[in-house]
Amino acid sequence: MTLKTPYLPNEAENIARAWMREHKQPAFVVAVNHDYGGMTCPNCNDIGGVYLKLCSAGPYQTPRSHTAVFTWFDGNETYRKGWYIVKEMMTFTCPECKGIPRERGPWISGSRVEELKAAEGRLARRR
């Protein structure tokens, strides 16, 4: 499995930084699997969104709770390896494809701007 961490829109970057500063706990970007071929968006792998997990406690050696949601982290220079409690999971529109699902593509060929405008219009009408 080839996992890749997508890049975030600025709004999400700001939220993640503020969270880590305020809570001294990590905000993890959910990685996506890049093993399948034929995907149109290299960032989100055609999910259309990117995910941010805001953690409130951890790390723990075991995820021992019936009510909390946990996520595993392999550890880095800032946060140790272990299980973290996810306080909130936020979703953002993928900054690369603007959330256009694969079946609406291919937006890479032709006029990308027009495709994006059309997709945004469709999304706005759906809300």
Ligand SMILES: [Zn+2]
């Ligand atoms: Zn995308």
